[in-house]
Amino acid sequence: MSEFHDAIIIGAGPAGLTAGIYLMRAGIEALLLEKTLSGGMPVNTERVENYPGFPEGISGRELMERFAAHAKAFGLPVKEFSEVSGVDHDGRTFTVRTTEGEYKSSGIIIAAGTEPVKMGIPGEDELLGRGISYCATCDGMFFRNLDVAVIGGGDSAIEEGLSLAHIVRKVYVVHRRDALRAQKILQDRAFGNEKMEFLWNKRPVEIGGTGQVEYITLEDTKTREHSRVDVSGVFIYVGYSAKTAFLGNLVERDASGFIVTDEHLASKTKGLYAAGDVRKKTLRQISTAVGDGALAAVNLEKYLLEIKP
């Protein structure tokens, strides 16, 4: 027999933990399933400066420990290391399959976030963990006093580049355009940082080295000329995609795989809501994930009341 819950939340990042706090305070019996440890993506962010209430900034890990403690204080059960591999719906009840067993529920909130997009160039898979990383906060210290490249021009790339600059000798920022997309405050800091050098209109075509990253080959997007930059590490921030294959055709997705919801954060399947980075939206931040978690929980609560016999 599978365990039955009124609501199941998938993912213990800012969206999932917030949804959990709201459901527990509403007296809804809920379970949160998390594939690794609680906290989600911010656990790997050195400093969060734009989450309201922390004018002096806070480490991402500490912020998420507070989220998890808050959810625990309201009694939310969290099953860590339970990766959801499939969800079915028979018109009334959801069946959620995980590495740890099967669960049933009347409603679901998907808060599974995103994963970094790979560039798909030669050397990327072979040298992953041997100088290639998608997380400066996790791996930066392995590159003390060495030269590294950061790929991308958005908030993540520049934020992580700035954090690497505290540790490494030099950060090459490789961007395929001639201007950054990152927030102005981050751009100002990056341009003022003497350890950061910008390689404009360049895209990586190969990462090379014998058993370890030694260089990156760049193509100029205008002249098509190739150049080689010697680096010991490459940090890739070219985008994030939602991994929602486990939902089959229970949801509609946009071209990048993000879940399409209505203004109540409901998906095309009744009782299934999506919150946070996993859904189609214009701003992916902790603050918007928190708002989504609250909204999805309140709307799921209304749905559960409607279907109550």
Ligand SMILES: Cc1cc2nc3c(=O)[nH]c(=O)nc-3n(C[C@H](O)[C@H](O)[C@H](O)COP(=O)(O)OP(=O)(O)OC[C@H]3O[C@@H](n4cnc5c(N)ncnc54)[C@H](O)[C@@H]3O)c2cc1C
């Ligand atoms: C480098 C970087 C820096 C950032 N800096 C900031 C910042 O300064 N300020 C800010 O506001 N935002 C920042 N962000 C964005 C912020 O991290 C996200 O917007 C936020 O974490 C989204 O929360 P979420 O709950 O939707 O998803 P996530 O935080 O990604 O959490 C999703 C959770 O779901 C789990 N999960 C995934 N699939 C499954 C599955 N199949 N089964 C069970 N569990 C699953 C994951 O393990 C994860 O714990 C940054 C992002 C990056 C990459």
